[in-house]
Amino acid sequence: MNTTPPSNPVLVAQDLHKAYGDTAAVFGTSLAVGTGEFFGILGPNGAGKTTLVEILEGQREPDSGTVAVFGESPWPRNMDVYRRIGIQSQSSAFFPDLTTLEHLETMAGLYGLGRDAAATALAQVGLSTSAKTRVTRLSGGQRQRIAIASALIHGPDLLFLDEPTAALDPEARRSLWGLLREIRADGCSIVYTTHHLDEAEELCDRVAIMQRGEIIAMDTPASLIKAAGGATQISVPGELISLADAQALPGVLATQQAGADVILSTEAVAQVLAELGGRLDLARVETRRPTLEDVYLHLTGAEFTR
Template identity: 55%
Template sequence: MTQTIEVAGLRKRYGDVQAVDGVTFAVEEGEFFGILGPNGAGKTTTLEIVEGLREADEGEVSVLGRSPWPRNPGLLSRVGVQLQASSFFERLTAREQLQTFGSLYGVPAAKADTMLEAVGLADKADVRVEKLSGGQAQRLSIACALVHDPELVFLDEPTAALDPQARRNLWDILREINTEGRTIVLTTHHMDEAEVLCDRVAIMDAGRVLRLGPPAVLVRGLDAPARISVASGVLGLEDARLLPGADGADDDGVSLTISTRDPSAVVAAMAGRDALDGVQIRGATLEDVFLDLTGREFRP
């Protein structure tokens, strides 16, 4: 397939900090590609270099067949960018914001209403941006990035600080954008978001890509046990640890959780003891892969 983005041997240093250290990846045309990593992993710096906002110290970057640095005017109309922190023009309504952004690309003013409808903000067209909720402002930010119909869209943590309902609503919008044929590159801290939306993800830490591939493939490649949970008290802790196929068990007073690589044997044994009240079976997730690669220590 056609490569929309090609990155090879990318490096960027700030003083003593090696923010990006030999990053290499490619994004295919029409792909929904995620870049994941803990704070300080280098994902935002990588994205800014690919967007043409920063100059790399070393390495090669090609976006839609062109180098993004020095700032390439030929790419501006083909790329849309939603930054981690969005700023709007003061005292303008949602419609006026979009008309202003669109005018920079020669887009007719009427396109603003079409974009507001697309992101579910038609009823907020005449509301000033400072009156919008966090989720509404994020949707407007994405509309501004799309108003000129770009082929490639960069989204840097678009659902940060949104409540669950607003996040899910934004997911639907992002899926629709992708099904229209646009290539999307997303950075996020939310593993469930990446697992649901992305065709492939690159997991970064310390400026390097540690693993790259489709979320389901990365999860299948992780040698992690399944976890079977039932209500606490349904089965004794020691009895649970002795079940056929059980690798271990814990009881926090609310749920009894059994770790196993043979869930069918454990469930069968529990059924024989009539101990399946509220049973839940959970396999490995992308979050497990992420923690396995980057560690569990807190990073402020």
């Protein structure tokens, strides 16, 4: 686990603990998030992600340990900190009788901002055409965007997002990914929880994997995958190659029969594909590289449940 802190952190947490009765929701957690960093907190439901984020935001007091956001403790509800952070939670609240623009104008007013801030935030999340639509008539994906717009309206330097793509369809998830990349590109640091490992691999600079209240791994997605020693899997129809011939290929680490296919494991993908190309039609060959989900399986020995 690479726990080297970033050179210019906006958030530092040290040895956090939080229990509910005999259940440890957060246990010995330490982390730091750098300026402009997209930091993911991963894990299945019940891993402690939401409790950890609520502590980092200053919405929940830890039993022990410390949190510093921009050098100050966010608890109890430090308004100097709150003016510089944005929060989108799993249960974001809306004014249901208002239009999207009216809702954001109300949010802007809470920060002492003018109505132009609402229009800017609405455009930022790509919903200007829905300005006159009542919040109750928005789709799930649109509501998620309005929740993020509400968190962004005052121009925060640090944004907390708790499973913002939960319950979204694949198209809406991908669309939201683009928005999050734009936010990060503008210099905003992001702390992001999700149980979608493919999403974290696409978006995050670094990730921490939680299990039963503890961080069990933390690094860049690429470094975690490399450290886990995951080999690339090459699938070849069994009619094209035998298990013995596949095992004899230079660069192949292991082989297995999977239904009608032969699966080759290798860390020398180019070499093995070149060998296969001299023997069979590569158009019928499929390649699967290691992913964060493979890392999770490697670390925990259990399926990643959602």
